[in-house]
Amino acid sequence: MTILVKSVREKRLIDEIFQLAKENKPCYYLMKDISKFVEDKYGLDTIITHIYRKLSEQHKFYGKDTTRVSPHQLFHSFDIRSRIFNNDEIKEIVDYVNTKYNATNYYKTTCMAHEVIKDGKSFGMHFHCQYLTKD
Numbered sequence: 017m018t019i020l021v022k023s024v025r026e027k028r029l030i031d032e033i034f035q036l037a038k039e040n041k042p043c044y045y046l047m048k049d050i051s052k053f054v055e056d057k058y059g060l061d062t063i064i065t066h067i068y069r070k071l072s073e074q075h076k077f078y079g080k081d082t083t084r085v086s087p088h089q090l091f092h093s094f095d096i097r098s099r100i101f102n103n104d105e106i107k108e109i110v111d112y113v114n115t116k117y118n119a120t121n122y123y124k125t126t127c128m129a130h131e132v133i134k135d136g137k138s139f140g141m142h143f144h145c146q147y148l149t150k151d
């Protein structure tokens with residue numbers, strides 16, 4: 017099982033993985049579970065692209081007046097690169113995670129594959145995973 021970070025923000029992401037393990041252990045275990053599933057099933061590494069979002073980054077994305085709070089600001093979520101998977105594999109991963117975790121999750125959906133587009137610019141297809149245990 018290998019969790020990789022491939023980004024100009026590599027150092028920051030590594031620090032954030034350790035911080036995620038401290039702040040929200042179930043979410044960290046979810047990350048490990050997905051990476052084991054992906055390795056066992058497809059022989060692929062899991063590439064983490066985003067974990068923590070600062071308030072200034074949320075403002076940059078949604079505007080300074082936004083009251084919207086992202087689960088990324090709370091260590092409730094992380095993103096995984098999805099473009100290395102085909103559509104069937106993406107569906108299998110999403111189904112695996114949601115079947116296993118939705119019932120115990122404060123959030124309705126644990127994993128979704130989506131593309132974020134802002135001002136015509138794509139921020140890439142990815143899995144957005146969010147997990148906060150109900151109790």
Ligand SMILES: [Zn+2]
Pocket residue numbers: 066088093094095143144145
């Ligand atoms: Zn996300």
